[in-house]
Amino acid sequence: MVYKSEHFAESAFERPVMLLERLLALLTGVIVAVCLGFGLVMMAAGPAKKGVETPAPASRADVADAPTTTQESATSQQPDHAAARARVEAIIAGAPEYARFFERLRDAFPADYETAIESLSADRLAGAGEENVDYYLAEAVRLLRQSRGILAAKAEPEPLARVFDLHLEVLRAIAAQDKRLCVAFLYGGVDQEFHSFAAGRRALVADMATAGLEAIFSGQAKKIERTPPNEADFRALESALAARGLGKIEIDALLDGKSPDPPLDDQTMCKAGQTYLEVLHALPEPIRLRIYGLAVELMARS
Numbered sequence: 001m002v003y004k005s006e007h008f009a010e011s012a013f014e015r016p017v018m019l020l021e022r023l024l025a026l027l028t029g030v031i032v033a034v035c036l037g038f039g040l041v042m043m044a045a046g047p048a049k050k051g052v053e054t055p056a057p058a059s060r061a062d063v064a065d066a067p068t069t070t071q072e073s074a075t076s077q078q079p080d081h082a083a084a085r086a087r088v089e090a091i092i093a094g095a096p097e098y099a100r101f102f103e104r105l106r107d108a109f110p111a112d113y114e115t116a117i118e119s120l121s122a123d124r125l126a127g128a129g130e131e132n133v134d135y136y137l138a139e140a141v142r143l144l145r146q147s148r149g150i151l152a153a154k155a156e157p158e159p160l161a162r163v164f165d166l167h168l169e170v171l172r173a174i175a176a177q178d179k180r181l182c183v184a185f186l187y188g189g190v191d192q193e194f195h196s197f198a199a200g201r202r203a204l205v206a207d208m209a210t211a212g213l214e215a216i217f218s219g220q221a222k223k224i225e226r227t228p229p230n231e232a233d234f235r236a237l238e239s240a241l242a243a244r245g246l247g248k249i250e251i252d253a254l255l256d257g258k259s260p261d262p263p264l265d266d267q268t269m270c271k272a273g274q275t276y277l278e279v280l281h282a283l284p285e286p287i288r289l290r291i292y293g294l295a296v297e298l299m300a301r302s
Contacts, residue, residue, distance in 0.1 A: 085117060085118070087124065101137060108213065112143065112147055112148065120140075135195065137205070149212075151216045151219035154220075162215070163292070165281065166207055169204060170208050171273060171277065237283065237291070246275060
């Protein structure tokens with residue numbers, strides 16, 4: 001693909017504007033979402049949670065009896081909560097691939113493990129969750145990302161790169177099964193459908209989740225500070241994508257979130273997404289790590 005000369009003919013004033021626009025595009029959660037397992041997070045935020053009925057307003061008699069009733073209720077709910085937690089942990093233990101992730105989470109971040117298990121137990125007790133171990137994993141990943149996800153940007157090169165390598169493996173597996181789901185995963189627009197995929201590929205999905213956990217663990221220990229990518233980095237990425245045969249429309253869709261009219265078909269977009277991650281992997285390490293670092297930081301802050 002040969003770009004028109006004006007594509008690279010920005011003035012000194014226009015270059016910072018172009019970089020700002022690109023950073024803002026990343027902030028909106030375009031294609032970079034796939035690099036952060038956003039599909040996995042969306043799985044947790046999907047329809048696995050059931051609605052909980054709003055209780056009727058309390059009567060005067062209810063209010064008068066509140067101190068006694070509340071105390072009795074708290075006492076009676078203690079064994080119920082213990083039973084709910086035991087059930088959640090039993091369901092996790094029944095999926096060995098995911099159990100290894102939860103064991104590693106407990107070892108690396110005990111407080112985050114407790115938060116996840118207690119949250120899932122409370123959902124079960126309130127009737128707001130399902131006995132779905134794929135959802136359990138996704139919810140644990142979501143909570144960990146919220147509490148510590150930004151640390152992954154400070155990880156050593158190998159664990160940080162593994163996050164993206166695993167997401168490429170997952171994307172390839174989805175692409176072989178469903179091109180439409182592949183595109184949805186690219187843009188973070190999946191929920192219940194990803195449950196079905198995850199249920200059939202739990203070892204791979206668990207590896208993806210564990211890669212993110214290990215990157216966070218590494219970042220907490222090493223605290224490597226990285227500068228954000230600059231305009232030269234984006235130009236190198238664009239050039240590499242073009243060299244792999246992607247056209248301007250595909251590149252704009254990937255990097256700037258521009259929706260082509262008419263839209264690209266699922267097969268083309270799915271393949272472009274895979275090419276994007278492959279190209280990122282092949283970039284010189286300093287450029288690659290700056291882009292990786294920005295990606296995980298933006299996702300943690302979203």
